[in-house]
Amino acid sequence: MPHKSFVWLCLLPLVVLTVAFFLLPMARLVVTGAEGPHGLAGYLAILVEPRYRATLINTVLLAAATTVVTLVVATVAGMFLQRHRFPGRAVLIAMLTFPLAFPGVVVGFLIILLAGRQGLIGDLSNRMFGEKLVFAYSIFGLFLGYLYFSIPRVILTIMAAVQKLDIGLEEAARSLGASPWAVQRDVVLPALGPAFVASGAIAFATAMGAFGTAFTLATNIDVLPMLIYTEFTLAANFATSAALSVGLGIIAWAILALARSFSGSTVAAAG
């Protein structure tokens, strides 16, 4: 068998699987989205309908806040861990990265244990101030949950990027008289730019699509994935759920594609 045919044969199983269980369903989803009472206009509902629009804005703001805070936290911790060697460092890194593969539901549960009705924070605040602090089921609890699964991922990317930084650049800046802050501002942070864009996009796209955490916290805050879920299961509003899914997919994909064209590296979300 000629090599060329062998190569095509190698691709065949993947192509069949992808067409049958991804491309075809995705096409179906797009069609379903236009099968509602409003036809193609159903796709505009996400922007036009006040309730959907409010949810979209909620979701975007929450994802953006998660991204910004995660980046700040991960940069401080990641730079520190990559630049210093001290006893216990490996354990600390392990602690910061182990939640990497926790599903959203588990993260939601952990937030309940932290800030729920029987949570640690409520318990402590009760003992100290005589008042039980419970916020797991509010938007702040959701935000905390999103931080929980974003931090490990972003820290890993930032640490890898810091490791690749040429220490010579910093030394050159110092030799030219730059203060430690100026070195950070003018040399280090710009050099980490691509890593910020890449990991920030992942954090944002993941937060946009996160379902498990919101589901477990069962909050009354509407985020887009929860809205899609309720439209589908409770309201049996198939066309709307499909249209909203397509919208959500496009937003998440566009953010990652944009980030990739900026940073050049391959960017992808997971979870």
Add this chain to the structure above:
Amino acid sequence: MSVPAGHGVSVRIEACGKTFADGTRALEPATLDIARGETLVLLGPSGCGKTTMLRIIAGLELPDAGGRVLFDGNDMTSVPIERRNVGMVFQSYALFPNMSVADNIGYGLKIRGMARQERAARVAELVALTNISGLENRRVDQLSGGQRQRVALARAVAIRPGILLLDEPLTALDAALRDRLRGELNRLLRALGITTIYVTHDQSEAMELGDRIVVMQRGSIAQIGTPREIYFKPKNRFVAEFIGAANIIEAPVENGELVLPGGRQPIGGEASQAAAVAMIRPETIGVVEEGAAPLSGTIDSVSFIGDRQRMLVSGASDKVLTVDAPNTIKAQAGERIGLLIAAEAVRLLPSEN
């Protein structure tokens, strides 16, 4: 079809050109015959098409339509490499990291279904031949560069190929090792006596190893000849300058003599042109007393190189001449000297543009 094993095949490539998918022309259609048992060197700077030609012969690239590759007169153009019975040594050696040295050498035999014992015997034979005894069970990443090169050669030769193809096999090594392995490789190739095509950009490798050299330039064959022909009778300025050092002189011709600022230099053979481009090798210029030769000049500088000394001489030609003189001659900068050049040592080149 069957290929006679072990004795080597003759190769003919016929009108083989190569245009890549992006439209770049890597090789102009070329025709070339390689005799059974001959070692042919493809020589040229990077990008000259030598590797493309080798890959076409190997069966790793298909020539453009109309091109044909024949082994012993049989058309092999559409036969893939795995059925051409070629032994190939890659520039990076392409040793399999997942196999030991012995398994690497024996892989081609295993593919051919040779029994384990017979295979072991053949591997042992090649291990001895290439001087790598004791390394049989090593992993590839535990070998030095020179050892890898030998394993790659042993692996290629093990299958008794009809033709041995070597793609810059010494380039990855450092200079001292390269010189030593070149000598070893030469002895080995002579001992094996199979048809060999050797790609290199190094002219001294080409000179030492090649029965014939094909000098390539920008996708075409510039000259084919024995090392001596290529060196002393280059067909054009590119070949003259690519192989060894050369003085290229452009001057008017009168009565079979080049008319130069420092005198007249006789030229051999037909000298009917009014002007000529001539090549003179530095070591063919004799240094004599001023007046003892028709041509004279002034020494600009003398550098002692060890086995000889290199002088730069001005005033003789319109350009500074490079002269390689024996290391026994006493001369210094500023001195006037005569330059004695045999008429046969002046090689006329076709004038360009």
Add this chain to the structure above:
Amino acid sequence: MRDRLIFTGQLLFTLLVAAFLVVPAILSISAGVTVNYFRGISSGVTLQWVFQVWELYAGTILLSFVIAFATLAATLVAGVPAAYALHVRAGRLSRIIEEVITLPLAIPGLAIALALLFTYQGFSDFRRSWLFILTGHVIYTMPFMVRSVMAVFATIDIKTLDEGAASLGAPPWRRFRDVIVPNAVPGILAGSLMVVTLSLGEFNLTWMLHTPLTKTLPIGLADSYASMRLEVASAYTLIFFVMIIPLLVAMQMFADQEQKR
């Protein structure tokens, strides 16, 4: 002095972040083995909740493993050869294919699950079996396998090794078996760990695709969070940690080893 202060500040901050991540997990583990979480650890340590979870949810754990290994098998069979093909035939078409198979990383699982539902709800036998969940997991984890293997190919010049084997007379499938796959082993292992870990923890797709008879571990978890007492939910989470953490540790060790090479 100032350096010392900055160092301490950063260390404290990092410790705080680590505490945020670790403390809830420790709470969960301790709750899973406490007689009564509300009264605290002083009420005694017990494995009764773990046994109760096993009685209630053993089926979900088993199914999760079945699906994870079936997903692994599918990603190996389809992903490894495809990674090779995409690497050696690097062209426009390959880039497009790579782009398409990586889309599930960007598109939220919920959307993919809905798409599968709308397409295959008519095939009720398929819809009701665990194979339906499997398709979702395969689509979702495939890019990790393909990329992990392709990353290895990019570092070892697999194309020349392939040509080397070809020059020795090996036909394409022998080359694939003898040279390509053995040299892709680090990528295949790393990809496999990733695929199994992700499949075991997958919730977003699975929640939409499951039926009452095809519940996986994360589905059971969500179920217990909603309807069981905190100790049982915690014990269940504990079981999940016990399953997933060795995989994470292996993945980390693997990454470290790769970095050293």
